[in-house]
Amino acid sequence: FILQNVLQAPQQLAALPAFADVDEDLLTQVTDEASKFVGEVIAPLNREGDEVGAAWKTGAVTMPPGFREAYQAFWQAGWPSLACATEDGGQGLPAALEAMLYENLSAANHGWTMAPGLLHGAYECIKHHASAELKARYLEKVATGEWLATMCLTEPHAGSDLGLCRTKAVPLTDGRFALSGTKIFISGGEHDLTDNIVHLVLARLPDSPPGPKGLSLFLVPKFYEDGARSAVVCERIEEKMGLHGSPTCVMRFDEAPGWIVGEPGKGLNAMFVMMNAARLHVGLQGIGLLDAAWQKADAYAKERRQMRAPGGSAKAGEADLVGQHPAMRRILDAQRAWIDAGRVVAYRTALELDIQKHHADAARRELASRWCTLVTPVLKAAWTDQAFHGASACLQVFGGHGFVREWGIEQIVRDSRVAMIYEGTNEIQAIDLLLRKTLPDGGAALLRLLADIGAELGDDPQALRVKEQINGFSDFLRERLLPRATAPGAPADLAHWLADDFLRAVAMLLMAWAWARIGAAPGADTARWQTAQTGFWRWVWPEFEMRLAMMNNTLATA
Known part of the structure; x- marks a missing residue:
């Protein structure tokens, strides 16, 4: 729904000669087969992978039972090479399909997915920086995932x-x-x-x-x-x-x-090619892990019976289900809102990667590059943060059962925490966004991106609401933050104090844009999408005003 109805991926990809043969049917076929493989081969190994773990002895590491066999099946089926060039042994498919695959893998078995998670970044690094001799020796082996x-x-x-x-x-x-x-x-x-x-x-x-x-x-x-x-x-x-x-x-x-x-x-120039690819994948890890936690909590909330929920709006026979209680609905609907918006932002980023690489128009390639540069740190930081805190909130739905291993939710909480740290801590992502990508050009690139996403929206009440907030934030950036942070005599650490709140505010705007896009898409008038949309505006969006207030307070008191 998000890839096709919201982002119109088939139409966008059709404009790229490299993907002339990629249509809606092919996208659906690949995602269906990926889901089947991940569900049948990778997901069943998650619990034992956590309990047995990898074992070290005299310099050698033995992986948990079934991991090697699953990986051999994975690369031989061609999954690591989805988005790699055909001349390098890959399948030449869109990056959006690879993004969806790795989101599914992370949701199913984060530990196993760590093994192939760096492959695409290593492939890009070798392809763009290694000598012809090294490429001849190693590129195809990495592209296919054989090594x-x-x-x-x-x-x-x-x-x-x-x-x-x-x-x-x-x-x-x-x-x-x-x-x-x-x-x-x-x-x-x-x-x-x-x-x-x-x-x-x-x-x-x-x-x-x-x-x-x-x-x-x-x-x-x-x-x-x-x-x-x-x-x-x-x-x-x-x-x-x-x-x-x-x-x-x-x-x-x-x-x-x-x-x-x-x-x-x-070396850092070459390595950052790998790191930037990894950061998108880590953002996808956050989305996948949060979705896994939500699925467990939602299923439990529909089965677990406790005291009668207040309000009397539940159907007959459901009033005593945990999921009917407002406190639990708030948790579940807020996390669903994060997951859906995250997919819009992440899949759009993957589409922009393909546009950056393959579009015939240099100006359009430049727009795509700007999107990836600015959005990737936001995606990595905001959605890995939410993966941990949101998974912890989902654990709360289980009550005491969530704290024991039987239900599996506690593993997601533990596994998700590291994503806030590796591939550049989330604090470094915030510093990168504000100090390296916003202040040096006077905010020009970010202001243009905000203007562009606002221009994509229609004139329905929700879209107009989002446009108003985008314009207000743009004014704050131009008139308040930039003049104060770059003024002669401004505290040298002022922008560092602002960075985390700044990134979160941008994340909220991207989520609002995503939900405006979802709301305008064909088929979004069902309970599935309306419930999550209400969860966003009621329980998530108010953070935007809080972050603005915190930045204004910092600017006034620094």
């Missing part, structure tokens, strides 16, 4: 501040580099899912300057072409709050030979 990949950034002393990385890369006589150092928090650094693992590693050349500009990117495989194993050792895996089915590894590089990817000193 999995890692992103080795963090070190024990260097988390978000990558400029502190100390891993060294010393030139060898054969053109390769010997890497030495320790990386931590490496998802899938070691496992038995695939026959090889491709590590993409940030390191320093001997003559590189300090800080982030001195970092280069290198590729180090677990096994070389001649079958020799690289000097990369998994020292241990972390004992974590959740996500037990995914090994989070400490990786030691003992003068491990590898190849440089891209130019010396431009």
Whole structure:
């Protein structure tokens, strides 16, 4: 419904020569088959993956029962390569289909999905930055998912501040580099899912300057072409709050030979291609996990009987169901509103990625690039935050039963928490949006985006309401925030104090735009959509005014 009725994806894709053969029937067929595979093969492994977990012994990691067989079936069926180019072994399908697939996977089994979650980012990184020789050797293996990949950034002393990385890369006589150092928090650094693992590693050349500009990117495989194993050792895996089915590894590089990817000193440029792809996928994780929590809570609320609900509006025989109580309806309807709006924003972002890559008009490609640049940090931060807090709210629907393992809701709460941290903490996403993407150009790009989404809306009362709020926020940005934050003598940390509230306010506007689009779509006049829409305006939207008030208070008192 969202992809076709709300976003008119078939019509948008038809304008791109690369997807001339992609129609509504094909979109439906692929999503139906993906749902079937995820439901029958991946979802049943979730509980045991959490309870058994990945196991480490003398440097080797054994994945939970069934994980390897499921992954082998996954890549051999072609699922990792949906959006990869056909010349690289992929299927050349739209990014929106890949987005929907990974949302489903995350909802079904977050731990298992961590393994292929970095594949597309690694593919893009190698495709755009690696040498022809490296691409010939590794690109198709990564594109198809036959080999999995890692992103080795963090070190024990260097988390978000990558400029502190100390891993060294010393030139060898054969053109390769010997890497030495320790990386931590490496998802899938070691496992038995695939026959090889491709590590993409940030390191320093001997003559590189300090800080982030001195970092280069290198590729180090677990096994070389001649079958020799690289000097990369998994020292241990972390004992974590959740996500037990995914090994989070400490990786030691003992003068491990590898190849440089891209130019010396431009490692972050190459790595950010991977990170930006990962951030969209993490936003989709948030949507999928929140939906999984909502589904469990909604099903329980329709079965669990307690005291009679107040009001007398329930059907005969349903008045004592938990789901008839206003407190529970508020929880469920608010989370449903987040899920539906999140899908509109995420699928639109995936469509814009395809437009950015394939549209014939350079100006339209630029608009798509702007959308992805500005919306991705909002999607990542706001929807992963809601995945955790919303899943916790859904646990409340179960009462005491939610706190025990039998019902499975507590696993979602535990598993979802990490998404607020990795691929750039949510606080860093907020700083990125305001300090790096809004202030430097005087808000021009964001103001244009807000104007564009307002122009997409009609003239029905709800659309006019959203337009009014978009215009009001644009005025606040132009007349209040920008002059104060950039004024001579303004506190150096003022924008940092504003960043989190700023991102949340933008998220609320995107959700309001999404619900205006849903409300105007054919078929949106059913109880399914009307209930969630009411939940948004009643229980979610008031946060927008709160965030504005908090920013105005900060501006007035800083």
